[in-house]
Amino acid sequence: MSDTFNMVVMLDWGTENIRWSLGGEIHSMPNESPLLPGILFNDPEALTLQWRQVLRHCAAMVPWHKRIIKPKVLAPVPLGSSGVEGGGYAHVLKQEALSVILCEAPVAAAMGCGYSEENEKPIGILELGAGFSQFAVIQQCGIRISASLRRGGRNLDAALKRHLKRQFHIEPSDMELSAVKHDWNRHETLRLGGIVVERDTVRQIYAAAVTPLVEALQDALDDLAPEMSAILKSDGIQMTGGLSQMPRLSEYLTERTGFPFHPTKNPAQAVMRGLLEMQKSRPPKLWRRA
Numbered sequence: 001m002s003d004t005f006n007m008v009v010m011l012d013w014g015t016e017n018i019r020w021s022l023g024g025e026i027h028s029m030p031n032e033s034p035l036l037p038g039i040l041f042n043d044p045e046a047l048t049l050q051w052r053q054v055l056r057h058c059a060a061m062v063p064w065h066k067r068i069i070k071p072k073v074l075a076p077v078p079l080g081s082s083g084v085e086g087g088g089y090a091h092v093l094k095q096e097a098l099s100v101i102l103c104e105a106p107v108a109a110a111m112g113c114g115y116s117e118e119n120e121k122p123i124g125i126l127e128l129g130a131g132f133s134q135f136a137v138i139q140q141c142g143i144r145i146s147a148s149l150r151r152g153g154r155n156l157d158a159a160l161k162r163h164l165k166r167q168f169h170i171e172p173s174d175m176e177l178s179a180v181k182h183d184w185n186r187h188e189t190l191r192l193g194g195i196v197v198e199r200d201t202v203r204q205i206y207a208a209a210v211t212p213l214v215e216a217l218q219d220a221l222d223d224l225a226p227e228m229s230a231i232l233k234s235d236g237i238q239m240t241g242g243l244s245q246m247p248r249l250s251e252y253l254t255e256r257t258g259f260p261f262h263p264t265k266n267p268a269q270a271v272m273r274g275l276l277e278m279q280k281s282r283p284p285k286l287w288r289r290a
Contacts, residue, residue: 007022007023007071008022008071008073008074008279009021009022009054009055009058009071009072009073010022010073010074010075010272010279011054011073011074011075011275012075012076012105012275013031013040013041013047013089014031014129014242015039015129015130015131015132015152015154016030016129016153016154016242017242017268018050018054019269019271019272020057020058020272021272021275021276022058022062024276025061026269026273029053029054029057031050032046032050033046033047033050039131039150040077040078040081040086040089041085041088041092044088044092047089048092048096051093051096052096055071055096070096070097070098071098072097072098072099072101073093073094073097073099073101074101074278074279075089075090075093075100075101075102075275076102076103076104076105076107076108076271076275077102077103077104077105078105078129078132078148079104079105079134079136079143079147079148080132080134080148080150086102089102090102103278104136104143105127105132105134106125106134106135106136106143106146107136107138107141107274107278108271108274108278109125109127109238109240109241109270109271109274110123110125110138110141110238110274111141111273111274111275111277111278112264112270112271112272112273112275112277113125113240113270113274115138116277117140117141117281118140119140120140121139121231121235122137122138122139122144122228122231122232123137123138123139124136124137124232124235124236124237124259125137125138125237125238126217126237126240126241126244126261127240127271128152128153128239128240128241128242128243128244128249129153129241129242129243130152130154130242130243131150131151131152131153131154132148132149132150132152133149133152133243134146134147134148134149135147135148135217135237137220137224137228137232144228145220145223145224146220147216147217147220148216149212149213149216151212151213152243153178153181153243153246155209156181156205156206156209156210156243157174157177157181158209159205159206159208159209160177160181160202160205160206163201163205164193164195164197168193168195170192170193170195171193172192172193176193180192180202181206181246182245182246182247184202184247185199185203185248186247187199190202207252210252210253214253214256214257217253217256217257218256218257221257221258221259233259233260236259236262237259237261237262238262238263238264239261239262239267240263240264240267240271241267241271242267242268244263244264244268245263245267245268250262250263
């Protein structure tokens with residue numbers, strides 16, 4: 001493309017939102033290509049169109065004399081993604097990029113929480129998005145133990161939607177379901193689609209939907225070495241991603257696992273903040289191999 005430029009674009013392609021950054025400023029837009037939970041991308045043509053839209057936004061942010069043919073890209077992929085998925089994603093991005101480097105999303109999230117490559121102390125990260133849930137214990141930017149699920153906030157919405165359809169024959173919009181997820185604990189009852197739902201009913205539905213995540217966390221935490229387990233119980237596990245902002249979720253996970261969970265500041269942008277930090281530490285020669 002003639003309207004891109006020779007700079008590094010940090011790109012976080014989420015199930016619901018696409019975030020990118022140039023020179024420290026983070027921007028976002030909705031993902032216009034509907035994705036099911038746990039799907040990195042399902043339509044290369046739609047991905048290409050939205051990627052070009054991001055590049056047009058990027059090009060508009062710099063003077064014309066800084067624009068050249070193609071940018072460099074640093075992008076995270078979820079834990080558990082197959083080589084075919086990651087390779088296909090990188091292939092689509094590289095059609096409009098000079099080079100592409102992929103990294104693990106939890107490592108970027110850890111750096112977005114202030115973790116550095118030189119730190120010898122482990123950090124626990126739980127990255128919760130709309131379509132993926134990823135847990136990792138990271139030490140010196142290497143993943144020591146991990147667990148991932150192709151489930152996220154969209155699955156909680158789907159569980160509530162199934163209940164309402166079965167019990168009341170109504171189908172709330174995605175916007176209504178998302179609003180309830182982030183506001184469910186503030187009132188004794190909630191109004192959806194013209195009917196009233198008890199808060200305890202919503203809590204039970206969400207608890208059942210979160211059960212696979214709790215079980216995956218418990219299995220991974222049980223495999224920790226005693227010293228590492230003691231450190232995480234003392235320091236806590238950092239929660240990142242948009243779903244981390246769900247009320248009472250951190251307390252629920254702490255109660256069920258025995259490990260303290262703490263949402264980090266502005267969790268939805270943690271991965272992007274980490275990508276910005278990673279860019280500073282990547283040697284220039286790495287891009288020649290990307």
